[in-house]
Amino acid sequence: MNPHQALADARALQAQGRWDAAADLLEEALARTDDPEVAAECALARCYNARESDAVSLLRTAEGATRFANLLRVLAAHFNARKVIAQRLKRKDLGAEDGAREVRRLAKAAGISLGAMPKPSLSAVLIVRNEAKHVAACIESVQPVCDEIVVVDTGSTDGTVSIAQRLGARIGTFEWCDDFSAARNHALSLATSTWCLWIDADERLDPQSYGAVISALIRPHFGGYTIPIVNFLNKDEAQDQIIHTPCRLFQRLPGVAFEGRIHEQIAPSIQRLGLPIAMLDARIFHYGYQESEVAEKRKHERTISLLHMALKENPDDDFQQFNLANAYYTAGKYEDALPWFEKAAESMQPGAHHGQFAFQSWAFCLFALSRFEEAIAVCDRAVEQGFPGPLVEYARAFALKQLNRNEEALEAIQQAEKMHLDPRETGDRSILQYKLRFLRAQVHAALGETQEAGQAYREVVATVPNFCPAHLGLALELKRQGRLEEAFDASQAALNADEEHAAIAVDLAVSCAEEMRDPFAAVRVCEEAARAHPDSRALWERWLARAERAEDWPSVVAACSFFAHHFDAEADVLLRAGRALMHTGQYQLALQCLEDACALDPENANAYWHVGDLFSRCERWAEAALAYRKGLTLDSTNPDAWFTLGNAMYYLGRPDAAVLALETALSLKPDHEQAKHNLALIRDELRERAS
Template sequence: MKLSLCMIVKDEEQALPACLDSVKDVVDEIVVLDTGSSDRTMAIAQEYGATVAQFPWGNDFAAARNQALKYVTGDWVLVLDADEQLTEEAGPHIRTAMADDSLLVVSLIRQEIGAVQSPYSLTSRLFRRHEAIRFDRPYHALIDDSVIALLKAEPQWNFATLQVVALIHSGYEVKAIAQKNKQARAQAAMEAYIADHPDDPYVCNKLGALYVNSGKTKEGMALLKRGLKDINIEPPLAYELHYHLGNAYARKRNMDKAVIHYQGAIAQNIFPILKLGALINFGALLHEAGEYEMAQRPLSAAIEIDPTCMLAYYNLGLVFKALGHYQNAIAAYEKAIELQPDYAQAYQNLGVVWFKCGNVDEALNYFGKAIAILEQTNLLEADQLRRQLKDMGFEAPQFKVQLEV
């Protein structure tokens, strides 16, 4: 079975090498469609032996992806963006799935670097090459609609989900979004689409979440509620709609409705790892409401699902601190720091807990580390913390830290 990588790119000379390095020993063919690069993107693709073609950009991701598919010759297609990488453990699982003659589409679990509140997602990026499978929707282009139509004529096909995290996506990092103005491009494309498809639950979800996150809360919530009216939505999409509504109601301080939607998200029949965002936010909401014992449940569930989930440990530390369980709080904060050594809030809260335990030297040590990190990320907060300590008659030791870029 021949596997083809299929990509659309524009000005991706920085990210493309890492993406292609991650797949070069897994795929049999690389197809790169360039939509107007002015840098070395095309040259880099050619250095990796890719079939390179050009296509004028028309503000339609689906049209570009479908054009790229025309150059693919493999039996199976793997679709990646330049800011994604294939994990090392995914390769053998992909080959096993391809050997199953009954499979048409394999969904991949993607880790969202920088999106700490929703660290994993599910995406249909691996599929059997079939003339009926095409992308639609101008942004967040999907094959789902064409696959549903195909199944009416060929109902024998099955679906699967790879049981490991297959993709690493860095596109949600603040620096990446700012550099490419992704939010503006996404909003423009989705607004144009939803004008003609006002009840499309997928776009209601994506555009609604974008609105909520950009401060247009009322408009975003209206779209999210509209998306939930579709009685045929699949559990992964229902999860996202409930999750984003939970976030919106939490911001509006409507705790009762936030709880309803977080619970609605958690109740969906999806892979547990995809529920981390709702579990973490639900736990944080319960902590804020003073329901400390209840808050431990979703946070502990998140850690059981993903023992590397830093934010779950950090929030659990907040809960233990509120309960006065200081040794448990210290252990939780230390685990959060182990997982993310530059997380200043964990150091700062460790300082608070050590103060409460009566160990001033240890407390000042952690405050000093928090200040050192904040001096490189948020000078205002660093100065505030330093002044607060000075007002209490203390001075934290100075540290030098090297943050990862």
């Protein structure tokens, strides 16, 4: 390949943003020629691959090239920025000083002016409204790398502004006009640094990214940098993460401005200036898509409204068509989402970073409507339109499993596992991290392959220890294999999950305990679940019922005590506590519980009968008889109450009253054997006395 062809091909690759490929091509060409044009282009390629020091070695060969002056200015600005940063950090950067000297020498010899070289500085720019809950954490996350923080308020009624002021932010105000770009551009107008970091109040800059941000500031030959935004969808941050990579760090230059009413972008204006945008090895964490945050801020309604306005202004914008489809989908409005997914697919540009994610979301929207065959057709269309990948094959496998086409589902999973997701692509990275393996486990289980399913579940648990469905799946497979103790342990691992999964874990663990003939283990697991979810009445009731069934009276007492600390007092619970305390011999406490039950529900006959039973245990027959009578005045149809009253009257030395009570018991329940027996004994005794 001749030098001119190599230059043309390399520039074509650079125009596509394929800087690595362009650099490789130029390095290969340079090895065969000492052409100044190739040397200069290769040196610039090294600069755009963060190898500026290596570019210096090509300067003498590049002298006289068309872009030699541009190369010198790029290097001069870079080395100047490095020296400024080093001074701030109170360090020496000898490489930067040597490089700057060489550049100045060559520029002077060639009569080239290097121009002004501003000192690098960074402004964080935020627009906010009612973000008192988040803004402090956001500002504190960027303070270590920012020279100033600009906060523009669009109408807060909470303490957002005062918090930002306390943390040293420069405050601006902007009257909200349903246009995110307008508000953000106002924030840009207040910034004074050479670089800007766009961040929202419900986001945090990862502290491990500080070094990457500083490395970006020393490279003014880039117009900006994309930064992966990790969107957490659950409280357990490891479980669901949608990642997209917008341009968030950029130079504050004339003509650089946000565009788009919603889902605004800065990159198009940078690209129009002919400046490259690189991807930064940094992360911003976003918490605003967690369900509680979305509901609190009514994001769905606002987003859908603004997207309709944006599409009215630009009907053919495929990116906003996808955003509207996705907004309807996440809001649970699946039928409304479908036509917008269709429109987005029809006009989607080749290589769109959101393309594969759009088709996967479309397929999952159809899943929600149980239209699995159509979902598979969407996956086929994604491949046809040039958007194959693991997200699409995951969706295909999911649909095939729902259709019980499990062998085909495994094939799709295997295909997905061989693929990767480009760092620039929008998508759920957790699919490759563990969701594919979890789906694999489910498919193996559906095929009756318990060993393979168990192994896949173990792999998921090792990757995401708090993912309770994997623990439950593993427990179920172990139980099917007859490994009850291991299944019991696996079930316990899910007890701290959300209430729904905890209830499933309890059922599974209790089933294992019953097969192991260990009722007390069942009580323990119910107790653990209830304590992990103190607001769950249902889990508490399982604990109490299981303890009573096992006649584990200390656990019954513990359950009732737990209830007293977390719920309003109830007579029935006090009665059950009193009964358990009687079984443990704590009569005084039992009496207190039972009297409290009577006071709480004076019409509860059962409460008085329990009081009578307690006094009977203590052989305090007069008090027992009084309690039984109080209960019977409320409900005279209970044969057991008449029976116990009869016994109390006998021990009080009133056999005639005892006979009357026992006869009443038998009139209500003729087959009451104990009443028959006691009545016969008393009558015999009375006859003996009479004779």
